[in-house]
Amino acid sequence: MQTLTQRLANPTRFMELSRALLPWVSAGAALFILYAMYLVFFVAPPDYQQGETVKIMYIHVPSAWLALMSYSLIALSSFGLLVFRHPLADVSAKAAAPLGAAFTLCALITGSLWGKPMWGTYWVWDARLTSVLILFFLYLGLIALRSSLEDEALAGKLTAVLALVGVAILPIIKFSVDWWNTLHQPSTGFTSSVDPSMRTPLLLSAIGFTLLFFALHLKAMQNEILRRRVKSLRLAEVERGERTFAERAGG
């Protein structure tokens, strides 16, 4: 009896499964995000202190959540690659790194746009902002390290080592607002302190963005697998060409 991860070790099986899954995930992402945005712009009330700027929250919070989640996914994939040598783990880690960087940047930019009307400045060096910026640098480091090596298998493994070293930063980001008393407010964690009229669209938006992430991630993984196949086909072709050339030269 194989577990799901073992069954997925076959790239062809993964391609089949992800092809079947992708339309549903994409449609779900579109549906959730559209409905959440409808609620945000037409139903959810403006905040009594922040006015309409509170609507930035519905993009900012899901982006920040995905920034952390994609790093956890990368770390998990890296662990899978180094310990279990799962063939898809490297594909997953490679596909998630630019996505995570993009969502981290999105969280930083929306937070900065939100900070200007609320705190009076685009940027403050408080613990949460700084630690998320470090996370962004970590993503850039992962992408840069991978692209600096010719040998793809080696690049994947070395990037995995770096990803696991960087895991130490995750709890610092998560708890930075609880450990240090800073400008960025602590997480409310979808608790009852947020009114349902705002909590519902936020929750829907978070679900929608997560589905969007997985849709993009699946697509990026498919592309990576196809790219690797094309590469090995090309190599095989070159090899065949060399062989026939040698035969002709010999004959």
Place this chain on the structure above:
Amino acid sequence: MSGFLALLKRDLTLALREGSALGTALGFFLVVVAMLPLGLGPDLKLLSRIAPGVLWIALLLAALLSLPRLFEADHEDGSLEVMATAPLPLELAVAAKALAHWISTGIPLALMAPVLGIMLNLDITLTPALVATMLAGTPAISFLGSVGAALTLKARRGGLLLALLVLPLYIPTLIFGISAIGFANLGQDGFGASLMILGAISLASIAAAPVAAAAALRLQMS
């Protein structure tokens, strides 16, 4: 353990006899600190306020400068492969090399900081606090740096990449180093706590970094 000590002694001897790495690091430290007042203007009050931060950042950059050489020379002449196949675990060999880097670069830089502090009009009573934070924090710089050096051993443009990989990991060290000096400056009792956190970061990197660096080296040699 004798292998560990022999390797440590070898690396220290090499650093001492070559001398150029340490000289470059100290020279770089001096030049960066000397450039700063030229850029900011010779306002002594301003300089004395920003001196701890300037010294810490210049120290990080100076220590970074010598990191690419940590495994490079041994990789080029093949002695790294001998170390990898030796009975001494590669983790301990990496730890010995990182420790040698700390002794030959981290300690001299930390000891030179007070001299440069005088040039920046740093309050002289803060000097012990400054040196204490640097001595407590620099092991983390050498050991975390060894991970970066191991990861970028075969990379193109390794030096620049090393800075991108390692500097984010240095940020906690920098933050607590600066905050400790800040507490000492205000005469508050947070100094001890910050110094302990700094020591904790160093100890954690001493424990964890050799494992990661050795893993990275093994991957590149198989």
